[in-house]
Amino acid sequence: xxxxxxxxxxxxxxxxxxxxxxxxxxxxxxxxIEACAPPGAELSEAVAEAYRILAAKITAPGRAPMTGSDT
Numbered sequence: 001x002x003x004x005x006x007x008x009x010x011x012x013x014x015x016x017x018x019x020x021x022x023x024x025x026x027x028x029x030x031x032x033i034e035a036c037a038p039p040g041a042e043l044s045e046a047v048a049e050a051y052r053i054l055a056a057k058i059t060a061p062g063r064a065p066m067t068g069s070d071t
Contacts, residue, residue: 007036007046014050018057030054 010033017026030050037044 004036004046007033007044010036011046011049015053018053026054 010029014026014029014033017023017029033044033046033050037047
């Protein structure tokens with residue numbers, strides 16, 4: 001299944017939110033990425049990539065505590 005342009009844009013912003021430990025925003029973006037998937041689809045490429053990004057971030061040594069934002 002191909003990733004649509006909107007999913008790619010959302011994923012790009014999601015990556016930035018995760019990088020900045022802005023978990024409140026990244027959570028909303030993940031929901032938006034998931035909502036782009038067609039009804040009945042098991043797992044889109046964008047959703048899988050978002051989960052990989054999150055898993056890598058939370059398992060990284062010295063990770064920042066999970067908070068609503070980094071401000």
